[in-house]
Amino acid sequence: MRDPARALVEFGERSGGEVVKLNLGSLRPYLITHPDHLQRVLREKSDNYVRGGDGLQWRPLKRLFGEGILGDGEHWTNSRHILQPLFTARRIDGLVDRLAVAIEEAIGELEEPARTGRPVDMGKVQAQIVCSATMRIFFADKITVPDAMRIMQAQDAIAWSVMPRILVPWAPLAAPMPGDRTFRRAVQLIDDLLLPTIRAARATADDDVDADDIISTLWRGRTEDGGRLDERQVRNDTVAMVATTTETTISVLTWLWPHIEQNPAIAARLYEELDQVVGDQPVRREHLRELRYTRQVLDELLRLYPVGWLFPRMAVEEDVIGGVRIPAGATLVGSPMITQRMSQFWDRPEVFDPDRFSPELVRSRPKYAHFPFGGGPHQCIGMHLFYLEATLIVATLLSRFRLRLCRNVVPGIKVAAALRPLDRVEVTLRRVQGVAA
Template sequence: MSQGSTMPPGPRGDWLLGNAEDLKKDPLKYLLLWHKQHGDFVKLRIGHLNMVLVCNPDLIHEVLVTKASSFSKDVAIKNNPEFFGEGLLRSEGEFWKRQRKLAAPSFSPKRLEEYASTMIEEVSEMLKGWQDGELVDIQIEMMRLTLAIASKTLFDADVKEHGVAFEEALADAQKYLGERLEDLIILLLPQWVPFPTNVHLHDAIEKCNKVVYKLIQERRGKTEGRHDLLSSLIDARDEDGSQMSDKQIRDEVFTLFFAGHETTALTLTWTLHLISKNPEVEAKLLDELQSVLQDRPIEANDFHRLNYTRKVIFESMRLRPPVWAIAREAVEDCFIGKYDVPKGVSIMISQWVNNQDERWFSNAQKFDPDRWTAEFHENLPKFAYFPFGGGPRTCIGNNFALLEAVLLLAAIMREYHLDTEPEQNIVLQPAATLRPKNGIKMSLHKR
């Protein structure tokens, strides 16, 4: 090969573990630091695994779009077959393509419009249960809300019927998956190695599976007239007439429960917290809600009318990207920009790093929804801001998530003012997603 230059050096690490310790200790800090010290293409090593942090938008475009076929998903996804199975996040090649095509109609604009009414109903239910003056963990509230929305919209099911057991098991599975991803040593070993994290993860997945398999069995034979994703997956037939196994349907359902609710819940959690710290943003938001909605109920089309609310969501996802990094593995020797990337090298792309780059976002630490003018969008390089990834593996639920985040935020803010409890330490936890480590306690004040 060698159409390019060999990689430039990166930060020196331990002779054995490379940069693993720093990445485990504080990835948010070290990725920013290494980008600052070494530029847009930073060579890293985790034990025997060679890795490159790529920060330049044009190079990211190459990895995710123009040279996407030279890359597969990375070790973090590959080494978790029990969690992701062969669902959309983890499957590859022709199989992935077929599954993605099957799922696509469930995310069409017409379907999204139908989902909007469920989103509005569910948030109203939640608000009815809130009490003036109450103190809540807003992360738990948002998780519950988005899980109920995902199960009704995508699966036409009510997970609440299965009690809190499913909710808790899914939260546990996410927690232990997060722990597994945070510990690079555990991550690089197969999941059957009996570390406590792996054992807990297995147990939590088993509990979730019970509910999901029950959901599938109850639905078989009762799909007529239903348009939800679960029914479409059950009805799908190959050219030879064969249908998907329960295991494959489980993998897709589980992936969508996982990918489809926590990310949006975190977006709302961080947004509500950031608003509580920026009263001028709250005032502008309220102005917009009053002038657009007046006293009538919210409807799907308000998504397009609530321009400032959308900006608030964009800006919140910039400062607190729910997915803070994605990765790929080179399946063949290739070159990115002018650099040789040999087969087997992992590429890391971090929304966290890019979103704080002063080349694209001046005064990057400021929560400033007003920066998202049409002109700003237009001038921003495509892969300077990519909360939903990009290219063929771009998030299938991006429009679902934006619609949900905007409608739910509007519904909550028009009824309640929220204050972040002062006596708490809000710590960023970069697990599979970017979470507040101990949740965020907020008090609710009815307007």
């Protein structure tokens, strides 16, 4: 309990990549850490390993997200069928320049603290940047940035408040637990902010056939059998997509700034790449494919800090994994945070080293040694968006500013429903000379 992140990684180390059973009282899940075993569970036999049910993690979070894109079965199939076209690589690539302009305008708000030397909280800065861009591009400004920021705060409260129920998953939902009141207040706030917007969008969705924002698409979309989603599922998917399009970028980048300050050689390579590729121009689509080292830095951040750190599954039918019999109804747990920090699969796993994602090393590594967005049919549909959005933010910020930490410490990990930095990262900004505002 003092350091759950370290304890979980130690469980993985002790397992040696074998399938083991964890003794968590009345819940005894199988811990799956080997890339081959993870591939079987998440991809090859995904139909047999479902994420629904009342097991670890899903039951407490279902009170927020309900049935839909973050569920399983028919509801998930319908939501995925409707939303997937919005997040294809081709479509996201077509939005890059609009996304770049929105990010550039939001980062422009940092000119004042850079001029005055006022410290800024990078978690809040990133939330402002991501919300400004995402609400414009994916929600057509139906959700205002101030409302989106309030939703982000509510999501933070929820991520922490559900931990008692994740740690004690056998407790009945009717039994009061620490965090329940915070959870209910946060969910109510999200519904108060989103439901009027969702209902208003319903009236215009069919008339405006060119509207391709998430809420209009959900209302206008057809399920595989030709039906429509009801209001509850549109609400569930809207809440889920607000989280999916914002959470990873906001949280993961918070760890970037202390890591590059503590590693001057890595910072120098980032700056050099940005100078060569972007120079004093605004960051645009044509630059992104050339920012290869920047992508390696992001992959290394995701290795150490996968926001979605826990992937529980329930076995529908009996199976055998790594020579271990898995009975029907058993709970299995895979964790990117564990596998991605195991010395069996990574050299010096505690070291921040983007070179481990050079193309030749990536090709030689098992696919599921690095799976921060899950895998198989349930792989996060926002993965491609994260890489584009995060690259644009890093490239735009570092093309215009140099950041100096107020306290040169890499924050620890707060294990919640989604990983969070344990402490704030405050920086002062210095304008890069010769770069146009």
